[in-house]
Amino acid sequence: MNSLPRTPEAYPWHIELQTRFGDMDVLAHINNTSIAQMFEETRVRYNQHLKEIIPGFQPFEFVIVHLAIDFLAEGQYPAPVHMGQAITHIGTTSLRAGAAMFQQGKCIALCESVLVHRSGGKSIPLPPSLRDRLAEMAIKTGDYT
Secondary structure (H helix, E strand, C coil): CCCCCCCCHCEEEEEECCCCCCHHHHCECCHHHHHHHHHHHHHHHHHHHHHHHHHCHHHHHHEEEEEEEEEECCCCCCCCCEEEEEEEEECCCEEEEEEEEECCCCEEEEEEEEEEECCCCCEEECCHHHHHHHHHHHCCCCCCC
Protein backbone atom coordinates (compact mmCIF):
# COMPACT_ATOMS: atom_id res chain seq x y z
CA MET A 1 0.00 0.00 0.00
CA ASN A 2 3.03 2.24 0.12
CA SER A 3 2.24 3.09 -3.50
CA LEU A 4 -0.87 5.10 -2.59
CA PRO A 5 -0.25 8.81 -3.04
CA ARG A 6 0.30 10.93 0.04
CA THR A 7 -0.84 14.26 -1.38
CA PRO A 8 -4.45 15.47 -1.66
CA GLU A 9 -4.00 16.48 -5.31
CA ALA A 10 -3.78 12.81 -6.34
CA TYR A 11 -7.36 12.09 -5.24
CA PRO A 12 -10.26 13.29 -7.41
CA TRP A 13 -12.86 13.26 -4.60
CA HIS A 14 -12.60 14.88 -1.17
CA ILE A 15 -14.56 15.31 2.02
CA GLU A 16 -13.80 16.92 5.36
CA LEU A 17 -14.74 15.12 8.58
CA GLN A 18 -14.74 16.66 12.02
CA THR A 19 -12.88 14.79 14.73
CA ARG A 20 -14.71 14.24 18.01
CA PHE A 21 -13.54 14.18 21.62
CA GLY A 22 -14.61 10.52 21.75
CA ASP A 23 -12.19 9.71 18.90
CA MET A 24 -9.18 10.14 21.21
CA ASP A 25 -7.29 7.35 22.92
CA VAL A 26 -5.62 7.55 26.35
CA LEU A 27 -2.61 9.31 24.79
CA ALA A 28 -4.89 12.06 23.39
CA HIS A 29 -4.36 10.94 19.78
CA ILE A 30 -7.08 9.89 17.36
CA ASN A 31 -7.68 6.20 18.05
CA ASN A 32 -6.96 3.68 15.28
CA THR A 33 -10.54 2.39 15.49
CA SER A 34 -11.84 5.93 14.94
CA ILE A 35 -9.56 6.28 11.93
CA ALA A 36 -11.04 3.06 10.50
CA GLN A 37 -14.54 4.46 11.08
CA MET A 38 -13.61 7.68 9.29
CA PHE A 39 -12.39 5.68 6.29
CA GLU A 40 -15.68 3.76 6.38
CA GLU A 41 -17.67 7.02 6.45
CA THR A 42 -15.61 8.31 3.53
CA ARG A 43 -16.17 5.11 1.52
CA VAL A 44 -19.93 5.21 2.14
CA ARG A 45 -20.21 8.87 1.13
CA TYR A 46 -18.04 8.21 -1.93
CA ASN A 47 -20.37 5.37 -2.94
CA GLN A 48 -23.34 7.72 -2.53
CA HIS A 49 -21.54 10.21 -4.78
CA LEU A 50 -20.95 7.50 -7.41
CA LYS A 51 -24.63 6.56 -7.23
CA GLU A 52 -25.54 10.19 -8.00
CA ILE A 53 -23.23 10.54 -11.01
CA ILE A 54 -23.27 7.02 -12.53
CA PRO A 55 -26.65 5.78 -13.78
CA GLY A 56 -27.32 2.28 -12.48
CA PHE A 57 -24.54 2.27 -9.88
CA GLN A 58 -25.74 0.34 -6.84
CA PRO A 59 -23.32 0.30 -3.87
CA PHE A 60 -25.05 -2.74 -2.36
CA GLU A 61 -23.90 -4.79 -5.37
CA PHE A 62 -20.34 -4.61 -4.03
CA VAL A 63 -18.85 -6.43 -1.06
CA ILE A 64 -15.50 -5.65 0.59
CA VAL A 65 -13.15 -8.63 0.46
CA HIS A 66 -10.00 -6.88 1.63
CA LEU A 67 -9.32 -3.80 3.72
CA ALA A 68 -5.91 -2.49 4.83
CA ILE A 69 -4.99 0.65 6.73
CA ASP A 70 -1.53 2.12 7.21
CA PHE A 71 -1.25 4.46 10.19
CA LEU A 72 1.47 6.95 9.23
CA ALA A 73 1.29 9.64 11.89
CA GLU A 74 -0.71 10.63 14.93
CA GLY A 75 -3.95 12.53 14.43
CA GLN A 76 -5.06 15.22 16.86
CA TYR A 77 -8.39 16.37 18.24
CA PRO A 78 -10.09 18.84 17.58
CA ALA A 79 -8.58 19.45 14.13
CA PRO A 80 -10.73 18.12 11.25
CA VAL A 81 -9.41 15.54 8.80
CA HIS A 82 -9.43 15.95 5.04
CA MET A 83 -10.19 12.69 3.23
CA GLY A 84 -9.31 11.89 -0.38
CA GLN A 85 -10.80 8.94 -2.28
CA ALA A 86 -10.16 7.39 -5.70
CA ILE A 87 -10.39 4.23 -7.74
CA THR A 88 -6.91 2.70 -8.01
CA HIS A 89 -7.59 -0.38 -10.16
CA ILE A 90 -10.50 -1.79 -12.15
CA GLY A 91 -10.54 -5.54 -12.71
CA THR A 92 -13.01 -7.84 -14.41
CA THR A 93 -15.24 -8.40 -11.37
CA SER A 94 -13.64 -6.13 -8.80
CA LEU A 95 -12.14 -2.75 -8.12
CA ARG A 96 -9.65 -1.29 -5.71
CA ALA A 97 -10.33 1.95 -3.92
CA GLY A 98 -7.63 4.03 -2.30
CA ALA A 99 -8.16 6.65 0.36
CA ALA A 100 -5.91 9.01 2.28
CA MET A 101 -6.44 10.96 5.49
CA PHE A 102 -4.79 14.34 5.88
CA GLN A 103 -4.63 16.59 8.90
CA GLN A 104 -3.01 20.00 8.95
CA GLY A 105 -1.42 19.32 5.55
CA LYS A 106 0.14 15.97 6.54
CA CYS A 107 -0.90 12.50 5.37
CA ILE A 108 -1.63 10.57 8.57
CA ALA A 109 -3.22 7.36 7.19
CA LEU A 110 -3.85 5.40 3.99
CA CYS A 111 -6.58 2.86 3.28
CA GLU A 112 -7.00 0.38 0.47
CA SER A 113 -10.18 -1.61 -0.16
CA VAL A 114 -10.90 -4.36 -2.66
CA LEU A 115 -14.57 -4.55 -3.61
CA VAL A 116 -16.12 -7.38 -5.62
CA HIS A 117 -19.14 -6.81 -7.85
CA ARG A 118 -21.71 -9.50 -7.13
CA SER A 119 -25.20 -10.76 -7.74
CA GLY A 120 -26.91 -13.76 -6.20
CA GLY A 121 -23.94 -14.37 -3.93
CA LYS A 122 -21.51 -14.74 -6.87
CA SER A 123 -19.01 -12.37 -8.41
CA ILE A 124 -20.05 -11.00 -11.79
CA PRO A 125 -18.24 -8.85 -14.37
CA LEU A 126 -18.48 -5.09 -14.13
CA PRO A 127 -20.68 -3.75 -16.96
CA PRO A 128 -18.63 -1.84 -19.59
CA SER A 129 -20.55 1.40 -18.95
CA LEU A 130 -19.77 1.19 -15.23
CA ARG A 131 -16.11 0.41 -15.92
CA ASP A 132 -15.84 3.50 -18.14
CA ARG A 133 -17.35 5.81 -15.52
CA LEU A 134 -15.24 4.31 -12.72
CA ALA A 135 -12.14 4.94 -14.84
CA GLU A 136 -13.00 8.65 -14.72
CA MET A 137 -12.67 8.48 -10.93
CA ALA A 138 -9.23 6.85 -11.06
CA ILE A 139 -6.35 8.13 -9.05
CA LYS A 140 -4.44 10.88 -10.78
CA THR A 141 -1.09 9.72 -12.08
CA GLY A 142 2.22 11.25 -11.19
CA ASP A 143 4.82 11.08 -8.48
CA TYR A 144 2.79 12.08 -5.43
CA THR A 145 4.63 10.07 -2.78
